[in-house]
Structure formats: structure tokens, C-alpha cells
Amino acid sequence: MPQTVISVKDLSKRYSLGSMFKRTKIDALGGIEFEVKSDEPTIVSLIGESGSGKTTLAKLMLRIVEPSGGSMEVAGKKILAGKKERIRDEDLKALIQPIFQNPFEAFNSLKSVDTYLRDTAVNIRKAEGKDAIEKAMREALMAVGLRYEDVAGKYPNQFSGGELQRISIARAIIARPKLIVADEPVSMVDASLRMNIVNLFKSIRDEYKTSFLYITHDLATAYYISDYIVILYRGRVVEAGDARVVLLRPLHPYTKLLLNSVPAVGQKWSSREKMSDIETKEYRLEGCKFCTRCPDRLPECERSQPPRVDLEDGRAIYCFRYRGDGKAK
Ligand SMILES: Nc1ncnc2c1ncn2[C@@H]1O[C@H](COP(=O)(O)OP(=O)(O)O)[C@@H](O)[C@H]1O
Ligand SMILES: [Mg+2]
Structure with a gap:
């Protein structure tokens, strides 16, 4: 039986926005589910444009925020569930390690970086x-192409963004986690170095048997390294499956749109920091969140959440257009 790499069930996170008098709620994650099973370490890419709920999922996994409902397993261990059922915070750190978007924020500028490794x-x-x-520090640095002698005793500002991100990866692998959660790890790294860094994930996967949740809006890098792909739109999964299956024959209209507009490595679809009106509106739609932008919408798309359709190739797709055989209506 293949092992559970990641399994998410009905996971939701609701945020309240606005002032006391004008409160709105948005479901940054509106009851998502996906399941990745494999005997091999796996790179799972979580892909979605800005404001789709990616960081929210990362924060839930690291217990930086609490979910509004649902559960999650990583490597067969319950990490999100009732407090009694789930593993302890200390065990979570041994199981999952993070890599953040901005390595300069991840390290205190007044501490030498080897303090973190140690x-x-x-x-x-x-x-x-x-x-x-x-020895643990040396090995981990070597795995990311750095020498202990070149790192020891130095401070964050003595490194480039790319080097510092390598050091964060080294720090994460010292823990020998089952899973590394990397939230947009290359978006602040010089474009020419991005592929080098994501390729490191592959070598770490193979050498250390570590799985990754690679969170990105950058389909181009995901294209090269993913084993499994989950596509999010406004807090909902739209399509999830084996990377080759999804990338070679995308079925959901949103996935098709994404793949038709694959930007060059590192280019962003959207870099808005603040939530736009459209985003709020889409989050609050009753039916499919993508329906106002969808070229293939049906009348029912506006009224209710699209059903999950499981296809023979193992993928799941949330769309009224499809029947179980993968044929469009
Ligand atoms: N602490 C918060 N309070 C209120 N709304 C939030 C908070 N964090 C995120 N959101 C909202 O939740 C949605 C998803 O955000 P996020 O998970 O950061 O998306 P992504 O990482 O895909 O850009 C966005 O609309 C964002 O504005
Ligand atoms: Mg984010």
C-alpha cells in the first residue's frame, strides 16, 4: 500500500475583514481536500495566483494559524485535527520544516547564520x-552546494538572496523532516538562479527522501520539478493529480487558461499585495469561484459548488462540465 504523503480533508480557514460596522468574512480556504499517496518521496506543487489561499495553507500546516475546520495528515501523522488527536508541536517540527519567501526576513541580521543551523x-x-x-551542518551545506568554511561566522548581509535561500534549505534538511513546506521560495531570488534552487529540491528529494510542498504562482518552475499538482482558485481546489497527467492534458477551464499563458520562469501573473474588489467578490460567490471568468460556464456554475469528479487517470477535477469518464458535457 502506498503511503500517505499529504492528505487534506475538508480543511477551511475563515478570516473576518473590515471594521466593526462593516464586517465581511472570507473563506481563504473553503473546505479543500486532496490526497497524495506514494511509496516515493514526492514534490507536490500547490499552484495558484496571488490571493488564492496558498500561504494560508502553509500557515495552517506550521500551526501559525488555527484552522476553522477539517483535518490534515502528513506522512501518515495527523497534524491538523482536534488537539488530542494531533501530534505535539515538538513532533511537528521534526516532521515538517519551512522555507520562507524572503530569506532576509527568516534570519535575524544580528545573528550569524550558522547559529540557526546549530x-x-x-x-x-x-x-x-x-x-x-x-558534521550535520557540513553535510547539509554540502547538499545545497555550499562549504561550511564559507558560511560559518558570517551574517545574513554577507550573502546574496540566492545563497541565503540555500542556507535556509540547509537548515531545513538538518532536521531530516519528512516534508519541507516552501512558500514561494524563489520569488525573491534573482531570476537567473531560480531553476538552480528548485532543482535542489529534486536532489534533496532523492538523496534525503524528503517530500516537498512547493507553493508557487510560477507555473514554469513547477513544470520542471512537480510529481503531483494541486491547483487552487480562491480557496478551492479546481484540479489535482499526477503532474504529467494534469500538465499534458489539463481539463479544468482554469488550468487550461493557466497553461496557455505560462509565463517565462519567474514572471508573475499578478503581484497585487492588497485584496482587490474582484478577489473579494469571487471569494463570496455562491457557486464556482471561477465562473465569472470561465469561458465554458453553464447555468448551474453560478448556483452551487461544482462537484468533485474523479477520473480514471487518478486526477480530481471540480467542474460541472465533466462526467466521470473525463468527457466534457
Ligand atoms: N490574516 C488575515 N486576515 C484577513 N484576511 C486574510 C488574512 N490572511 C490572508 N487573508 C486573505 O485570504 C486570502 C488568501 O490569502 P493568502 O493565503 O495569503 O493567499 P496567497 O498566498 O495565495 O496569495 C486573500 O484574499 C487574503 O487577503
Ligand atoms: Mg502567499
Whole structure:
């Protein structure tokens, strides 16, 4: 039986927005589900444009925020569920490690970067003794193409963004996690270096047997490294499946739109920081969140949530257009 890499059930996160007098609620995640099972470590890409709920999912997994409902398993362990059922915070850190978007924010500018590596080796890896700790640091740095001698004793501002992101990856792998959650890890890295960094994920997957949740709005990088793909739109999964299956024959109208407009590596579809009116409106639609933009919409799309259709090729698609055989209506 293949193992559960990630399994998400009915996971939701509701935020309240606005002032006391004009409150709105949005479901940044509106009851999503997907399941990745494999005997091999897997790179799962979570793809969606800005404001689709990606960071919300990452924050839930790291327990930076609490879900409004639902559950999640990683490597067969319950990480989101009732407090009694789920694993402890300490065990979560050994299971899942993060890599953040901006490496300069992830490191305190007044601390030498090897402090972080050492802390992870001691507190999470439980390395004991000077030699074992240094060995763990050396190995992890080597895995990301850096030398311990070039890193030890230096401060964040002595590195480029790309180098510092490599150091964050090294820090994460010292913990030997089952899963690394990387939220837009290359969007602040120089465009010419992005592929080098995402390719590192592949080598770490193979060498360390670590799975990844690679969160991105950048379909081009996801294209090269994904084993499995989940596409989000306004807090809902629209299509999820094996990367080759989805990329070679996208079925959901939104996935098709994305693939027809694959930008060059690193280019953004949208870089809006603030939530636009359209975004709020789409989040609050009764039916399919994509229906106002969808070239193939049917009357029912506006009225209710699209059904989940499971196809023979293993993918799930949320769309009124499809029947179980993958044929469009
Ligand atoms: N703390 C918060 N309070 C209110 N709304 C939030 C909060 N965090 C995120 N949101 C909203 O939830 C939606 C999803 O945000 P986010 O998860 O950051 O998306 P993404 O990472 O895909 O850009 C957005 O509309 C965003 O404005
Ligand atoms: Mg985000």
C-alpha cells in the first residue's frame, strides 16, 4: 500500500475583514481536500495566483494559524485535527520544516547564520557533541552546494538572496523532516538562479527522501520539478493529480487558461499585495469561484459548488462540465 504523503480533508480557514460596522468574512480556504499517496518521496506543487489561499495553507500546516475546520495528515501523522488527536508541536517540527519567501526576513541580521543551523542540529536533530553537530551542518551545506568554511561566522548581509535561500534549505534538511513546506521560495531570488534552487529540491528529494510542498504562482518552475499538482482558485481546489497527467492534458477551464499563458520562469501573473474588489467578490460567490471568468460556464456554475469528479487517470477535477469518464458535457 502506498503511503500517505499529504492528505487534506475538508480543511477551511475563515478570516473576518473590515471594521466593526462593516464586517465581511472570507473563506481563504473553503473546505479543500486532496490526497497524495506514494511509496516515493514526492514534490507536490500547490499552484495558484496571488490571493488564492496558498500561504494560508502553509500557515495552517506550521500551526501559525488555527484552522476553522477539517483535518490534515502528513506522512501518515495527523497534524491538523482536534488537539488530542494531533501530534505535539515538538513532533511537528521534526516532521515538517519551512522555507520562507524572503530569506532576509527568516534570519535575524544580528545573528550569524550558522547559529540557526546549530540550533536546528541540537534542538530538532538532537545531535550531541561538537563533532556530530558540525558534521550535520557540513553535510547539509554540502547538499545545497555550499562549504561550511564559507558560511560559518558570517551574517545574513554577507550573502546574496540566492545563497541565503540555500542556507535556509540547509537548515531545513538538518532536521531530516519528512516534508519541507516552501512558500514561494524563489520569488525573491534573482531570476537567473531560480531553476538552480528548485532543482535542489529534486536532489534533496532523492538523496534525503524528503517530500516537498512547493507553493508557487510560477507555473514554469513547477513544470520542471512537480510529481503531483494541486491547483487552487480562491480557496478551492479546481484540479489535482499526477503532474504529467494534469500538465499534458489539463481539463479544468482554469488550468487550461493557466497553461496557455505560462509565463517565462519567474514572471508573475499578478503581484497585487492588497485584496482587490474582484478577489473579494469571487471569494463570496455562491457557486464556482471561477465562473465569472470561465469561458465554458453553464447555468448551474453560478448556483452551487461544482462537484468533485474523479477520473480514471487518478486526477480530481471540480467542474460541472465533466462526467466521470473525463468527457466534457
Ligand atoms: N490574516 C488575515 N486576515 C484577513 N484576511 C486574510 C488574512 N490572511 C490572508 N487573508 C486573505 O485570504 C486570502 C488568501 O490569502 P493568502 O493565503 O495569503 O493567499 P496567497 O498566498 O495565495 O496569495 C486573500 O484574499 C487574503 O487577503
Ligand atoms: Mg502567499
